Amino acid sequence: MSGVLARRDRALTPEETEELLRDRLGDGVRNSLQEFGIFTVWIAQDSWSEAARRCRDEPLLAYDMFDHLTAVDAREHGFDVLVVLYSTSTGNRIVLRTRCEGGREAPTCPSITETYRGANWMEREAYDMFGIDFPGHPSLEPRLLTVENFEGYPLRKDFHLTSRAAKPWPGVAEPKELDEEGNVIEKEARIGDAPGPYELDKAMAEQAKLANPLPEPETVEGEIAEELAEDAQVAPDSGEVLAGTGEQAAETLEKQATEQAAADADAETQGSAQAARAKAEQRRQEQVAARARKAAERADPGSGGAAADGIDQETFDRLIAEGKSERIARSKAKAAYIKRQRAEQRAAEGEDDGGEQDA
């Protein structure tokens, strides 16, 4: 490049650029348009190399940086080749665009590798992908991006993907999804619907579900909660109201359990691990024994205490003995009690289909 570089403050406007190019190339400039802040000049095929050279060498234009070259499938009109140039001195960017000769069968476009050496591989890429021949290019073969024996030009609109011939593309356009009959599926994605495969993901999804009240619980605890809800409806018939002593007892037991946990934690943080652990273990056993005793006491005084309390005493005792927490044992025992009660009701009421659904 010769002469003084253009200066940023004297950069030509797109109109001036077009005028200058028209002056130099005559009819070579077909058209120009500005869209989305991009200035495009359509160049006649014959003037293509000349236009690139002028853009680089005119001191007022000084498009010294080759940005990229690519092609566009213009369907029945054939193919367009366009090149994007940038001027480091003026900061201008220009797109030169030309329509290839030869239609769809044998598109050709003069090479601009003489002017911009960086266009070499870009033209090879256009050759690979669109099958455009660039006379004047040093060597379009061997093929740059596709394998040697590749058939067809993959970026042409009429290129067929062989895999899709065997199996149609299974996707649907978003955001409208269609079912088998072609109706638009209306569905609202909810938080926690699609947990990941890992435990942590599932735990996080569970938390998200809890925070979001809409989804229905599907866990075992959820079932227990449902059973308890039904229990609340049944309770008034069964004599003692659930809101009375039952809940109070549950509250004290819960408090007791948390105190125990805190004590355990204290014991474990006190260093001297073994002694603390042994102590904690002992305390735990004591607690279990105490719990069992209390449960027995509670069960004894009222006649039919278990029935009044609405829990299945056998299950409760068993779970407590297994070292389960008071709350879990209680809720499970309650569920067992309700199941048993229902089975009894059914046995009493329905003779024909009584044994259909037993626990």
Added chain:
Amino acid sequence: MGLMDQVELPQPVKYVFNWGRKYSLWCFNFGLACCAIEFIAASTSRHDFIRHGVIPFAHGPRQADLLVVSGTLTDKMAPAVKRLYEEMPEPKYVISFGSCANCGGPYWDSYSVTKGVDQIIPVDVYVPGCPPRPEALLDGIIALQDRIQHESLKDRIAGRRLDPVTLGADAPLALEGR
């Protein structure tokens, strides 16, 4: 290999021998796409597969025991993978890491992507995912080590390979009847 390919080693010797082999897997990473990043994550301190005896970044295929193909394999790249695999000395193992390496993944209908690395080289363990997490690679490595521990080197050298393991699809190792 001399004796190894003709004689089945006695069980105690075989055990020790395989034990040694499975904890010194020099790994040759063929990173081709985003899965390679997960591979790198698995090799660094957080997941650290070196503690499983997998030594990343072997100097070259001739010093490697394990080839991890992580990423999208294109038809253009396939000959290179095949050649590097053939440069590796026997016994050699291949982990196909990620959906693209397994079957083409999201590029199943592409004009340029090889639909699975198993079309050109035999694979021992498939790790599914897009991309799989580093933990999945650790799982795959452990599955491979389990296989090495129980295999007969004589069979391996003779080219008799066990069927590949697909993580998640095959039964867990503990349930595999042996």
